Amino acid sequence: MTQQRRTQGPMLRFTKMHGLGNDFMVVDAISQPFRLRPEMIRELANRNFGIGFDQLLVVEPPGLPDVDFRYRIFNADGSEVEQCGNGARCFARFVRDQRLTNKKVIRVQTAKGVIELRVGREGMVMVNMGVPEFNPPAIPFAADRRKDVYTVDVDGQTVELSALSMGNPHGVLLVEDVDQAPVETLGPKLERHPRFPARANIGFLQILDRTHVRLRVFERGSGETLACGSGACAAVVAGCLRGLLDARVEVELRGGPLVIEWQGEGTPVMMEGPATSVFEGQLRLPGDSGGRRRRSARPHKQRS
């Protein structure tokens, strides 16, 4: 039986990037048409059958005055979310590499507000991640009043955690040793716990001293990642609220270190770290009926 020839869709240019191993497919949706359904995002996120990434980052024209771009974020499961810290640093590098701007201070609109990206030396980027939110309905987290530490029942086990929003929801637990932490077992149970009605990113925080911590994060919609920028911010905020950390903390993640600073309630969390471009590629999207996708990739050209 002849294979019915399926229509082929347009080519899509993308760049593969990462922030400390938290990896992204980044798409300029200003210079090219772009519309992906969640099932398509899931396919592309697949590390065997697709490109493979933790999040898809999309650059769109600004929707607000005095903002340079709109920044949309999709998890590997296709869900659209409000914040991605490592992605924000890659976003800043991408829009300059692609000559979409030559600014060094870039304001981007996310689903939950506006964040400011500041490109520094040697590929480092500083991000103003905004002011953390603790009011349970705004996280969202089911609680009758705000607390610095909540107790949550997980299959009969009592777990103590902090809950807050960095634009996206986070739960943070203290552990003795991140290498022994039950990330694979407890992570998914807490990610989908009923007290997190929008699910949550779950951080396992080991405090070494008042200015150094280790962290692993089981991310909402993507599973454990090598690094999580908003998770690092949430972890430092949780540690500060418990009186265990100073204002400037080095967070050691599996993919490398981030520096996080927070001066206390009502002030924004500042994050500084690298942004790496790996390669540029293009793929053919399926036509309406779904078509064969050809993928070509070439090493990323370093911007002079």
Ligand SMILES: N[C@H](CCC[C@H](N)C(=O)O)C(=O)O
């Ligand atoms: N990797 C991202 C977090 C993505 C958040 C996403 N997993 C969510 O559902 O909120 C970061 O560096 O902040």
